[in-house]
Every structure is written in structure tokens, then in C-alpha cells.
Amino acid sequence: MLGDKRGRKQDKYVRDYVVFDLETTGINAASDAVIEISAIKVLGGRTADTFSTLVNPQRPIPYHASQVNHIFDHMVEDAPIFREVLADFNTFIGDLFLVGHNIHTFDMKFIWKAAEDYWGKTIANNYIDTLPLAKQCLPQLTHYKLVDLASYYHISTDGAHRALADCSMNQKVFEKLGKELASPAVTANMRLCPKCGQFLKKRSGKYGEFWGCSGYPACRYTENV
Ligand SMILES: [Zn+2]
Incomplete structure (x- = not known):
């Protein structure tokens, strides 16, 4: 949903949302580019639709990025550019909450900046970052990467670091965290x-x-x- 103001982070569980993940050429939203975006639409706790595409970043993918996400130049040669993909993604998400892991400091910045550069509007959907939720619900853990949370909940980590696999992992983690957020043990300290x-x-x-x-x-x- 495009609007004049960037969406706001909320620390809570909702039943209807779009969990999404980006793979990029690097960590700087100002200078790096998206090479893959995936999303799963979840309505009433059930998967309703998925969205996944590679993106042509119109530049070489740095070696160190390919080592992490296993996306190489030849794979994105014929992929659409991000301007087209973000327009489709914006249609896909509607006005639903966006959910993702560490999106507050990473993924949201990429999609905000791109929308603002392309259209002079921004992505206005409110969003939920599973990283602060996990820290609140599971203070006993020492590491909070998505794979750490998946391991804690015995969720499969197959295909980690490709966007759609990470979305699926994060969907399951978010549903678990939703249950934690409703438990007296967590709400007492929250x-x-x-x-x-x-x-x-x-x-x-x-x-x-x-x-x-x-x-x-x-x-x-x-x-x-
Ligand atoms: Zn406040």
C-alpha cells in the first residue's frame, strides 16, 4: 500500500499478514540492490498465497553476496527489474501487516527507499519485526538469528538464506511467537x-x-x- 508516510513498527501478533524476505547485493539500503524478494500471505493463520521472484539488479552481484544466498549473475540476467517487481509486490500485500526478521533495520529500508525513488510515495503498511518479539519472548536465548529461532522451535532450516525458504521458516516462527505473546509467563513481564x-x-x-x-x-x- 503506497502512502505518504512510512509504515510503523508494532510489537504484536496478528492473524492476517504478509511475511517477506529480501536477498540483496549487500547491506546498505542506499547503495545496494535487491536480487530476490519472496513473500507468503497468511490469512487466519493459513497460507493463502505466495510471491517469489529473482530481480535483475542491473549490476554484478558481489562474490561475498553470492556465497551467502547462492544467487549468481546468470540467474538474474532475464529477471525483471525491481521497479516492476515492487509494483507487483505492492499489489500483493494490499494493506496487510508486513512481517519479517530484522526488517526494521534492513528489509523495510530497501523497499521504502525504492518506492520513494520510483514513485515519490512510500510503502505505508505497518509492520512487525520478529527480532524484538523473539528477544521479548525468549530472553534466555543468546542468539536471535532466524535459524537460531527455527532450531529452538524444531522448525526445518532447509534452504536457509534463499528468500522463500526464509519466509516459510519465519512464518512458523511468528506463529510460535504469537502463542508465546499470549502466555501469562511472557505477558507478566511485558x-x-x-x-x-x-x-x-x-x-x-x-x-x-x-x-x-x-x-x-x-x-x-x-x-x-
Ligand atoms: Zn512508543
Whole structure:
């Protein structure tokens, strides 16, 4: 859904969403390009549709990127360019929530910037990042990569680092996290910001401990412990 304002992160479970993942030529949304985008539409907890395509980045794929995602130049030669793909993706997602792992600091930045460059509008869908959800629900873990979470839940990690396989893994992880978020063991230690819907975190300041929004500095909500 295109709009004037970038969508906002929410820390919660929803039953209807599009989980998505990008593979890229590198980690910088300002200078790197998308080479694969995949998505699974989930309605009422069930897979309703999938979207997956390689993307021609119109530049060579760096060796180190191909080593991670096993996508090579010859594979994207005849693929559509991202301007066409993002238009189709935008139709696919409608106004649903977007879900993904570490999308707040990575994937969202790529699709926001591309939409803004192409059309002067941005992707306005609100989104849920499974990384902060996992940290909140599973504080006992020491690593929070998608494969770490999949292993924890005994979910298959076959095909990891290709976009559609990662979406499928993340769909299952998100459904598990949704159950955690409804369990008293997790909700007892959880507070959501009443202004923006992201987790509150205990912080210490010069007057002692307080609850502060994890969306700081965009959201400056605080309350006393
Ligand atoms: Zn907030």
C-alpha cells in the first residue's frame, strides 16, 4: 500500500499478514540492490498465497553476496527489474501487516527507499519485526538469528538464506511467537507503549528506573516503574 508516510513498527501478533524476505547485493539500503524478494500471505493463520521472484539488479552481484544466498549473475540476467517487481509486490500485500526478521533495520529500508525513488510515495503498511518479539519472548536465548529461532522451535532450516525458504521458516516462527505473546509467563513481564504499540523497556536514568518506549527517539513515551 503506497502512502505518504512510512509504515510503523508494532510489537504484536496478528492473524492476517504478509511475511517477506529480501536477498540483496549487500547491506546498505542506499547503495545496494535487491536480487530476490519472496513473500507468503497468511490469512487466519493459513497460507493463502505466495510471491517469489529473482530481480535483475542491473549490476554484478558481489562474490561475498553470492556465497551467502547462492544467487549468481546468470540467474538474474532475464529477471525483471525491481521497479516492476515492487509494483507487483505492492499489489500483493494490499494493506496487510508486513512481517519479517530484522526488517526494521534492513528489509523495510530497501523497499521504502525504492518506492520513494520510483514513485515519490512510500510503502505505508505497518509492520512487525520478529527480532524484538523473539528477544521479548525468549530472553534466555543468546542468539536471535532466524535459524537460531527455527532450531529452538524444531522448525526445518532447509534452504536457509534463499528468500522463500526464509519466509516459510519465519512464518512458523511468528506463529510460535504469537502463542508465546499470549502466555501469562511472557505477558507478566511485558508492557506495550500506549502511544505507538512497541515494547516498553526498563531503563535507568538519573532518578532511578523507569519504563521507556523501545521506539525511542521517534517515540519518547515514559512512565514510572
Ligand atoms: Zn512508543
